[in-house]
Amino acid sequence: MRRFRFSNIMLWVGLLFIYLPMVILVIYSFNESRLVTVWGGWSVKWYVGLLDNTQLMNAVMRSLEIACYTAIAAVALGTMAAFVLTRVTRFKGRTLFGGLVTAPLVMPEVITGLSLLLLFVAMAQLIGWPAERGILTIWIAHTTFCSAYVAVVVSARLRELDLSIEEAAMDLGAKPFKVFFLITIPMIAPSLAAGGMMSFALSLDDLVLASFVSGPGSTTLPMEVFSAVRLGVKPEINAVASLILLAVSFATFLVWFFAHRAEENRKKAIQQAMDESTGAHLQAGPDSRRDPSQVHA
Amino acid sequence: MAVASSAYKKVLEGDQQPKEVLVKIERVTKKFDETVAVDDVSLTINKGEIFALLGGSGSGKSTLLRMLAGFERPTEGRIFLDGQDITDLPPYERPINMMFQSYALFPHMTVADNIAFGLKQDRMPKEQIEARVAEMLKLVHMTQYAKRKPHQLSGGQRQRVALARSLAKSPKLLLLDEPMGALDKKLRSQMQLELVEIIERVGVTCVMVTHDQEEAMTMAQRIAIMHLGWIAQIGSPIDIYETPTSRLVCEFIGNVNLFEGQVIEDMEGHALIDSPDLERNIYVGHGVSTSVQDKSITYAIRPEKLLVTTEQPAYEYNWSRGKVHDIAYLGGHSVFYVQLPSGKIVQSFVANAERRGARPTWDDEVYVWWEDDSGVALRS
Amino acid sequence: MNISRSLSRRMPSGRHLVIGVPFVWLFLFFLLPFIIVLKISFAEADVAIPPYTEVYTWAENKLSIVLNLGNYIFLSEDSLYLAAYLGSLKMAFVSTLLCLLIGYPMAYAIARADKDIQTVLLLLIMMPTWTAILIRVYAWMGILSNNGLLNSLLQSIGLIDAPLQILNTNVAVYIGVVYSYLPFMILPLYANLVKHDQSLLEAAADLGSSNFNSFWKITVPLSKNGIIAGCMLVFIPVVGEFVIPELLGGPETLMIGKVLWQEFFNNRDWPVASALAVVMLAILIVPIILFNRNQAKEMEGRA
Numbered sequence: 001m002r003r004f005r006f007s008n009i010m011l012w013v014g015l016l017f018i019y020l021p022m023v024i025l026v027i028y029s030f031n032e033s034r035l036v037t038v039w040g041g042w043s044v045k046w047y048v049g050l051l052d053n054t055q056l057m058n059a060v061m062r063s064l065e066i067a068c069y070t071a072i073a074a075v076a077l078g079t080m081a082a083f084v085l086t087r088v089t090r091f092k093g094r095t096l097f098g099g100l101v102t103a104p105l106v107m108p109e110v111i112t113g114l115s116l117l118l119l120f121v122a123m124a125q126l127i128g129w130p131a132e133r134g135i136l137t138i139w140i141a142h143t144t145f146c147s148a149y150v151a152v153v154v155s156a157r158l159r160e161l162d163l164s165i166e167e168a169a170m171d172l173g174a175k176p177f178k179v180f181f182l183i184t185i186p187m188i189a190p191s192l193a194a195g196g197m198m199s200f201a202l203s204l205d206d207l208v209l210a211s212f213v214s215g216p217g218s219t220t221l222p223m224e225v226f227s228a229v230r231l232g233v234k235p236e237i238n239a240v241a242s243l244i245l246l247a248v249s250f251a252t253f254l255v256w257f258f259a260h261r262a263e264e265n266r267k268k269a270i271q272q273a274m275d276e277s278t279g280a281h282l283q284a285g286p287d288s289r290r291d292p293s294q295v296h297a
Numbered sequence: 298m299a300v301a302s303s304a305y306k307k308v309l310e311g312d313q314q315p316k317e318v319l320v321k322i323e324r325v326t327k328k329f330d331e332t333v334a335v336d337d338v339s340l341t342i343n344k345g346e347i348f349a350l351l352g353g354s355g356s357g358k359s360t361l362l363r364m365l366a367g368f369e370r371p372t373e374g375r376i377f378l379d380g381q382d383i384t385d386l387p388p389y390e391r392p393i394n395m396m397f398q399s400y401a402l403f404p405h406m407t408v409a410d411n412i413a414f415g416l417k418q419d420r421m422p423k424e425q426i427e428a429r430v431a432e433m434l435k436l437v438h439m440t441q442y443a444k445r446k447p448h449q450l451s452g453g454q455r456q457r458v459a460l461a462r463s464l465a466k467s468p469k470l471l472l473l474d475e476p477m478g479a480l481d482k483k484l485r486s487q488m489q490l491e492l493v494e495i496i497e498r499v500g501v502t503c504v505m506v507t508h509d510q511e512e513a514m515t516m517a518q519r520i521a522i523m524h525l526g527w528i529a530q531i532g533s534p535i536d537i538y539e540t541p542t543s544r545l546v547c548e549f550i551g552n553v554n555l556f557e558g559q560v561i562e563d564m565e566g567h568a569l570i571d572s573p574d575l576e577r578n579i580y581v582g583h584g585v586s587t588s589v590q591d592k593s594i595t596y597a598i599r600p601e602k603l604l605v606t607t608e609q610p611a612y613e614y615n616w617s618r619g620k621v622h623d624i625a626y627l628g629g630h631s632v633f634y635v636q637l638p639s640g641k642i643v644q645s646f647v648a649n650a651e652r653r654g655a656r657p658t659w660d661d662e663v664y665v666w667w668e669d670d671s672g673v674a675l676r677s
Numbered sequence: 678m679n680i681s682r683s684l685s686r687r688m689p690s691g692r693h694l695v696i697g698v699p700f701v702w703l704f705l706f707f708l709l710p711f712i713i714v715l716k717i718s719f720a721e722a723d724v725a726i727p728p729y730t731e732v733y734t735w736a737e738n739k740l741s742i743v744l745n746l747g748n749y750i751f752l753s754e755d756s757l758y759l760a761a762y763l764g765s766l767k768m769a770f771v772s773t774l775l776c777l778l779i780g781y782p783m784a785y786a787i788a789r790a791d792k793d794i795q796t797v798l799l800l801l802i803m804m805p806t807w808t809a810i811l812i813r814v815y816a817w818m819g820i821l822s823n824n825g826l827l828n829s830l831l832q833s834i835g836l837i838d839a840p841l842q843i844l845n846t847n848v849a850v851y852i853g854v855v856y857s858y859l860p861f862m863i864l865p866l867y868a869n870l871v872k873h874d875q876s877l878l879e880a881a882a883d884l885g886s887s888n889f890n891s892f893w894k895i896t897v898p899l900s901k902n903g904i905i906a907g908c909m910l911v912f913i914p915v916v917g918e919f920v921i922p923e924l925l926g927g928p929e930t931l932m933i934g935k936v937l938w939q940e941f942f943n944n945r946d947w948p949v950a951s952a953l954a955v956v957m958l959a960i961l962i963v964p965i966i967l968f969n970r971n972q973a974k975e976m977e978g979r980a
Contacts (some may be wrong), residue, residue, distance in 0.1 A: 007789070010782035011798070017779075018805055018859065021816040024826060028819060081699040091696060095973075100703040102972045106909060106965060108917020110934045111954045114941060115710030118951065121727045122713050144706045147699070152972075167368055168401035170388045172415030172466065177691055186405040198807070205809035208919055211942075222811050229811070229924060233819045241812040252804045256797065269449040276451070 022245055029238035046239035056224055056240070063204055063221040066135055070142040070203035071196045077143060078150025078195055079188075083180075085151065086158040104148035113212030116141050120213060133215030141213045142203040149202065150195035157191035158184075190259075197255070201248065317344040319502050320365070320470060325374030327360050334360040336526035337374075342470075347496060347503045349517035351510060353549075357526040362472055362506045366395045378469060389418070395472040399479060400459035402447040408458050409434070409443040415466045433461040436495060452480050453488055460492065464499055471496065473505035477512055489515050510550050514538070522546050538599075544675055547597045554603060554643045556596045560585060569614070570596055570674065574641040580614035582669040585676075598672035600644040605633050606664050607657055616666035619643070621657050633657070635665055711958070718951035719744045729947050748952035757931070758953070762960065764931040768847075768922075769915040772854040776862040776911050777904065779855065784866035784903075785896075788873070799867065806860045814853050814924050821849050821925070845927030853921040858914070862907040869903025870896070902975055909968035913961055933957055 029047075033040025050056060081101045088094075104112065120130055120137050130137055165187070169179045185192070207222040214220065221240075228237050320342040327335040335357040342348045350358040363369045364376065367388035375384045383391055394415065402411050412433050416426045434440040437457035447455060456476070463471060476492060477485045493516050496503050507513050513520050514534040522529040522537065522545075530537055530546045541547035544555065556579065558572030563585060570579040579596050610616040619635035622642055626649075633645045645665060647656075657663045720729040732742060752758045787798045805813060820826045821844040828840040843849050873896065881891040897904075919934035926932070933953060941950040 007782035007786040010779065011786035014779055014783045014859065015798075015801060017856065018802075021820055021856070022805075022808075022813070024820060025812075025816040077699050077702055080695055081703075084696050084699065088692065088696060093700075097696075097700055097703075098973055099966075099969050100707055101699070102969050103965060104707060106913040106968055108914050108934060108957065108961070110917045110919050110937050111714075111958060112707075112710075114937070114950060114954050115714045116706065118713045118717055118947070119706070119710040125727070140706055144703070147702075151699075162399050162401060164397040164399050164401040165403060167366075167388070168395070168397055168462075169403070169414065170368075171366055171393075171395050172462070173389045173418030174414075175389055178418075183403060187403075201807035205807075205811070207809070207811050222809055225809075225811055225815070226920075229815050229818070233815070233822065237815065238819075241815055244812055245808055248804060248808045252800055252807065256800050259796070266448060269446070273445075273449045273451050273454075 025238060026242045026245060029235070029242040031235065031238070034235060046235045047243070049236060050239055050243075053236070055219075056221075056236075059219050059221045059224040062135065062218065066138050066142060066220065067200045067203040069135075069139045070146055071200040073139070073143040074146035074150050074199040075192055075196045078147035078199075079154050079192060081147060081151040082155035082158055083184075086155050101148055101151045104145040105152065107145075109206075109208035110212075112145060113141070113209045116144070116209070117212040133213055134218035137213040137215070138210050138218065138220065141209045142199075142206060145209070146199035146202050149198050150192075153195045153198065154188060154191050157188045161187060194255075197251065201251075204244075318342070319344045319379060320504070321377040322361075322365075323375045323377070325361070325364065325371045325376060327357070327364060327369060328372045333526050335364070335371075338526070338528055339374075340521060340528060340531060342502060342504060344502055345500060346519060347493065347505065347517045349513035349520045350504065350506045350523055351508070351513040351520050351549075352523035353508055355525070356523040358506045358508075358523045359474065361523070362395075362474055362504065365470070365504060366393060366472055367391050392466075392468050393470045393472060394463040394466055394468040395474060396456075396459045396463045396476060398475040400447075400455045402455060402458060402462070404447055406446070407443065408439060408445050408447070408450070411447070411458055412462045412465050415462065419466065429465060433465050436464070436499070437461045453484050456480065456488060456492075460495060464495075464501065468501065471501045471503045473503060475507055476505060476516075477507070477509065485512070486515075492516065522549060524549070540673060541597070541675070544595055544597070547673065547675070552600050552644055553597050554600060556598075558594055558596060560592045560594050568674070570594055572596065574637055574639045575617045576638060577616055578614050579672070580669055581672075581674050585674045595675040596672050597675055598667055600632065601630075601646040601648075602671035603643060603645040603665055603667050605635065605645045605647060605657060606666065607661070609664055610666045612666070615669065616664055619663055619665050621659055621661045621663055624659065633663075635663060637665075714951045714954050717948055718748055718955045719746070720948045720951075721745050721747065722946045722948050727947065728945050745948075748948050749956075751949065752952055752956065758933075758936065761931040761933045761936045762956070765916045765918075765933040765957075766960070768850065768854065768918075768932060769912045772851055772858065772915055773862075773908050773912045775851070775855045776859050777908060780859055780862035780866060780907065781904075783859075784863045784870055787863070787867050788870035795871075799864075802860050802863050802867075805857075810857050810920055811924075813857055814921055817849070817853055817856065818844060818924060821852070844925060845930075847926065847930055849925040849927075850922050850930055850932075853925040854915055854918065857921060858911045861910040865906035865910060866900065866903045869900045869906075873899055902971055905967065905971045906975070909964055909971070913964050913968065916961060917957060 028039075030042050030044065031038075031040055032043035032045070081097075085098060085101060116137075117133075120133055124130060161184075166179050166183055169183045170176065174182060205222060206220075207226050210220045211223055211226075214223065225237055225240060228234055318341045322338060322340050322342075325335060325338050326333065338357075338361060350361060352358040360369060364371055367383070367386060367390075371384060375382055377383065378391070378393070383393075403414065406414065409430050412430045413426050416429055421429070430443075431440070434443055437460055439454065439457050439461065442450065442454060442458075447458070450458065456479070473492075477488060480488060489512060505513075505516065517534070519531060519533055520537055521531045524545055529549075530542050532540075537546060538550055541550065547553045548555075556570075556572040556574050558570040558575075558579065560568055561571045561578070562569035565584050567583065568581045568585045570581065572579060581596075585594065617637050619637045621633060622636040623634040625632040625634075628649070630646045630648045633647055634642050635645060636642050643665060716732050717729055720732050722728060723730045730745075732744065783802075787795055787802070790798060818825075822828075823840040823842065823844065825844070827843065828837075831837045832840065877895055877899075878891050881895055882888070886894065917934045917937075918932065919938050922930045922932040922935045923938070926935070937950050937953045937957070940946050940953060
């Protein structure tokens with residue numbers, strides 16, 4: 001039992017380690033004083049000031065736009081990759097394919113960023129496309145590495161699905177494509193949503209890839225924050241960071257809330273079905289009337 | 298019980314009407330890489346019958362079923378349905394529907410939508426679909442659950458929905474994959490009868506796969522015993538139990554006592570077998586065609602036909618002395634394990650017809666004996 | 678396996694499309710770029726757009742390829758680069774170890790918690806990974822600086838007289854790396870530990886094994902795949918980490934990601950940056966393959 005207690009203590013210490021700095025950051029974003037380390041009373045002036053910072057607001061809008069496109073494309077691409085990995089067990093180059101799908105998960109971002117930029121430069125030279133780097137090239141970069149995350153999440157779900165459900169649909173006359181859209185997609189919908197949210201967040205957060213492949217005039221939010229932060233702590237940045245933290249926590253809470261509610265409903269329904277069927281047994285089954293355990297029920 | 302006895306009755310009477318072949322499996326072989334799952338199997342399934350493929354895991358019964366459904370393609374051989382070669386048809390073009398072991402209900406659809414799914418694939422008009430779904434729901438007594446989702450149903454209810462779904466398209470052939478596999482034991486016997494009743498009412502031909510011999514014998518009119526990819530015997534439950542053609546079959550179905558021996562007398566009307574395990578010879582009430590070189594034979598007798606008595610039988614053949622080695626009381630009957638003088642232990646089922654009767658007990662000297670026509674002589 | 682094979686065979690045209698689209702995308706935007714990096718690492722820096730010379734030229738119907746090893750020789754001659762590689766590896770190794778030591782008990786505690794609490798705890802661990810690493814590192818800048826919260830606290834309770842220099846040292850980088858990558862260690866460990874059959878430990882206890890002994894002899898060996906996945910998810914990206922050493926590290930912090938960034942953005946020496954990337958990839962290829970094989974094994978194990 002001692003080890004169990006030790007691991008529990010570690011858990012709470014670890015969570016404190018993870019969350020304390022963020023809480024401190026949020027508190028200090030309400031600091032009146034310009035000196036970020038000296039407490040000068042509560043204030044929301046840094047938040048108000050953000051609205052006037054058009055450069056920052058533009059970067060926010062640009063980042064959100066890229067994140068939206070990325071989430072959509074990464075879910076589509078990652079789901080296809082996951083489907084191939086789990087359902088098509090044999091084809092030439094499967095090992096290479098598996099490697100290509102999972103490698104972006106761990107590849108250092110500086111390498112991916114540098115190599116993608118060099119690709120875009122070479123392509124621009126060779127075929128004249130992409131003519132300039134910007135939202136499009138950032139989107140391609142983000143989609144590439146986000147689809148790896150989607151593929152991992154979705155393939156985990158696909159693997160635990162009962163294959164006979166898809167076979168049943170085919171048995172009842174649905175062609176493979178129809179099976180995929182009518183049966184498979186609805187069953188893996190939660191993991192598609194999770195993959196989409198993850199891609200959105202990853203795209204919104206990325207600094208390194210965007211720094212490499214963006215062009216002039218397409219600065220994203222993390223790039224703005226980074227260039228400000230490099231020179232030290234600033235109260236405006238505290239406010240931006242806090243807003244991002246709050247948005248992410250809120251989204252996390254929503255995910256938990258809906259998942260929790262769905263699970264509760266499911267449990268209730270199963271309980272109800274079980275109650276009914278045992279009730280029906282009592283009336284219908286001649287055997288159960290003799291069952292001694294049921295006599296006092 | 299009335300239903301099961303009707304299936305049983307049909308077997309006893311031996312269908313009067315001429316048999317019409319629905320499915321013809323012609324020398325079908327299926328290999329996965331190097332392993333042979335199904336090995337040169339040929340069989341025919343008649344219209345309107347319930348046919349069971351019975352075997353252990355790895356016997357190839359499921360692979361054969363999946364080839365009928367179209368999920369696997371035979372490596373060699375052809376499959377015909379109603380005279381049409383369906384070997385290369387994909388599952389969605391075959392007039393065959395399957396009830397899966399896990400039921401495979403679509404979790405995101407209601408009971409009604411599940412049943413309607415196959416009909417929608419045929420682009421049937423909406424009113425017709427609704428009517429057909431209602432009819433199916435009524436057939437399986439699930440009308441009041443039409444709007445439920447699968448996870449809101451009990452195991453037995455799910456099975457009924459799965460059955461309704463696979464019957465909705467009026468398939469020419471219904472496949473059942475371990476139909477009782479997902480149910481607990483008590484519900485099984487009840488659902489077996491219900492399932493047979495529904496299938497017979499609809500009149501659909503049915504092939505089922507099971508590893509449970511009791512299930513196969515209760516539900517099917519004919520059974521094929523599969524082992525390592527080939528069919529060991531095809532026949533009615535009675536044929537298979539009472540006249541197995543091989544040691545494999547009689548050991549697979551029920552319990553059996555086996556005596557190895559040599560044929561010492563072989564006549565038109567009877568034969569005598571000498572087994573070193575028994576003190577007296579075995580008398581068989583018919584001739585056994587033995588070859589001149591090989592006189593060895595196996596005599597098989599079921600435990601319920603092997604009788605235990607405390608008095609020495611008056612006959613010349615078919616008995617032996619023994620000692621009660623162990624007794625297992627199972628309620629309805631007891632199993633006596635009797636050790637013969639040779640050391641061999643045989644089983645005998647003794648019905649517990651009286652509540653308490655004078656019976657042999659442990660280490661008692663007893664005799665085991667049987668009637669002339671109780672056992673089967675097996676060449677293999 | 679048989680099932681999926683038969684499913685796939687049933688879609689001759691769709692099959693090619695489904696395999697083809699992600700394959701082509703990944704080939705074009707993930708594999709091909711590495712080949713270009715390799716090519717440019719053999720070029721020479723040039724004052725041009727783009728700032729490097731062509732490796733091959735097509736003149737007088739002759740294809741001439743000039744492989745310039747100068748960049749690699751340059752890397753090996755300047756001790757700065759070697760120190761940066763070693764610094765990165767040391768940083769990655771030590772912080773992976775720290776993450777494992779902190780993360781394992783945490784993952785274990787989550788896996789043993791009640792089901793309802795498990796989901797909440799998991800979300801608490803996962804949430805930071807959805808927040809920019811930049812912001813989480815930034816939070817530490819305010820805490821660790823000379824007149825930051827930590828120094829003020831230590832001074833006010835009288836533990837130290839003068840502020841400790843923590844920000845812009847390797848200690849700050851270690852804190853930042855462990856802080857940022859801890860969730861990536863915990864999640865695969867949890868995914869593995871939660872699958873363990875509790876009755877194995879009960880069986881061990883029944884056979885007289887102490888808790889401590891069961892932990893080392895049963896739990897740890899069974900979680901091998903989780904440990905490998907977690908360690909690789911931390912080690913590999915940390916070797917190339919740029920943001921953390923840039924913001925928390927100081928002049929003493931030599932890490933290859935930072936050096937590569939400087940070569941590329943500050944010196945605009947694309948060929949040397951490419952050579953740095955190629956060498957980094959060569960160092961990391963073994964762990965990456967290890968990670969991929971481990972992933973594939975996990976996937977097949979469950980299938």
